[in-house]
Amino acid sequence: MRYIDEQSIEKIALGAAVLGTGGGGDPYIGKLMAKEAVRKYGPVKLMSIDELNDDQLVVPISGMGAPTVTIEKIPSESEITAPIDTLEKVLGKKVDVVMPIEIGGINSLYPIIAAAKKGLPMLDADAMGRAFPEAQMVTFHLDGFEPSPVTMADDKGNAVVLYPKDGVWSERLARVLTVEMGGSSSVCDYSLLGKEVKTSAIPDTLSLAEKIGEYLLDNELKEQLRINKMLDELKGYRLFEGKITDIERGLSGGFTRGKAKFEGIRDEQGRTFTLYFQNEHLVAKEADHLLCSTPDLIAVLDVETGFPITTERMKYGARVVVVAFPCHEKWRTQKGIETAGPRYFGYDFDYTALEELRKES
């Protein structure tokens, strides 16, 4: 058992931005809020998955919406805890542990805020091992658990309880509500018992985010070495180094969608690359040649600092290193690929594991 304090929040925020693969919301605002919450309510107890009791009620809390909106529409503490309160009323029992539904971006930090305010422990695990744009893209869904009842809140004082037919309908209904609520909401879905979470969640991902943050913040190392250390930890690869020459980004259906084009720099001079995203980076290509695709992870790092850049912060002229890491094995099953592979997002090619693509090239 250990505690999350202001220092660990600094590291988690940075590491979660890497695992967020460009999405999950800019962690900057979440970081400030989480630090403030820990100052106000004290450090948050971090539980490992082994410490869970079978009958404890574990509740994921997350923010839903396009990251482009979250930058401008900062949630209040009570907006973040409201769906937990509603869930306790609906179930007629108290929540024992909160957890992140995804480790990427702001959603690794929301549960810290909720845990601090509610005086609850937080679980060192999530249900994606990264960030994904849609609510059914969770190991809980892959393992056959239902999201219902789903509770939601917004900044206007609206509260909602959904009993969706399945994970896909949960995503559809929650998404249109989020858009109508002004583009962001907070959500509890897939509340499960400890024994269920143990079989399905991806363990130790908050610690992993913290470790990545620690590497990237290590002032004793040069930025290229920091990145290398992180790639070793994540068994990842450098895809390319480039300069952003074109960026298209639009808000549609509650998502930030777009693509970015890159001209190679340094060793990749004269080559061109493209990244495609829907909140998160989904596909990296060199001309028509596939470099990496969802569900494997793609991250864009500032070439000077090694710090991750989210999709909504990518700017013309930025010089970046693009890296990739293998996803958790649950995403490489048939249901995993159906749920979050390239065809689900409308791309006309099959998933090939990152390691295979590296061997081919």
Next chain:
Amino acid sequence: MRYIDEQSIEKIALGAAVLGTGGGGDPYIGKLMAKEAVRKYGPVKLMSIDELNDDQLVVPISGMGAPTVTIEKIPSESEITAPIDTLEKVLGKKVDVVMPIEIGGINSLYPIIAAAKKGLPMLDADAMGRAFPEAQMVTFHLDGFEPSPVTMADDKGNAVVLYPKDGVWSERLARVLTVEMGGSSSVCDYSLLGKEVKTSAIPDTLSLAEKIGEYLLDNELKEQLRINKMLDELKGYRLFEGKITDIERGLSGGFTRGKAKFEGIRDEQGRTFTLYFQNEHLVAKEADHLLCSTPDLIAVLDVETGFPITTERMKYGARVVVVAFPCHEKWRTQKGIETAGPRYFGYDFDYTALEELRKES
């Protein structure tokens, strides 16, 4: 106390199509379903508002969505009763009486189906005295009652409970859900106690619909006389007789919106008229001259039969009589006009009562 049987359903459906002012859904499907329900479960007890006990739980049940969709996507009995079941769970008590939220169109018949299936009495009253396109356009909203908790169901097996901030947010959230659910849903909102309903609902409107239906079905009278009898009952006027020369109709934001143009026939030969609608008829004009506007009622009747034609059934070449009646006095208050007057629907003129417009012309 009296009972609703198959004969009364026939009349109510017809009268409700008149009071539906072109909207509220085509009553044909609702009529078949209501008759079937009464055959299966027995006649439904109709309670007048005076017979309500103060502490009885009265629950409006209605279908939400664009009428154009309801024609093709027929709800099941259990889709209609599902939001009542959810409400009973949420409130932890049994519903005593069901009522129509609006008297117009299919929504006068849904509660008959629900009452029959659940073995409950139905209230002879509604909260509009007509049909309106948006959920906050109810006397309950004018009188300061809150819609929460709002329960919803669809044909897929999704259930939703909304705790909206107010009536306008209830409409916004329920509407986007309805669109996502495929364009139609069933809804319970503004569940109130008997003593509250007594102060706010518009009494005897189901009986009124039945009486109108009786006049229009009276084979002993010529159709012009049937219409005159109805106009006497409703203190209404003939606006014009015309032939539809142009009709624009689109589905947007969960509504059927459009306008119809008419060339005068018989006494009105050589004159041109326009009707504007959003599910319901909202404005009638002769060239630029206003003939009638919401919240007063406009109905389009077949010139041969005197039977009402809903907005989605209006066709090029149809020969019609367009009539208008004054709305209930609650709609002529400041809040009533703000809520459902012409400016709310985006028209750039103030409301003038139908009787005033008649005097002017």
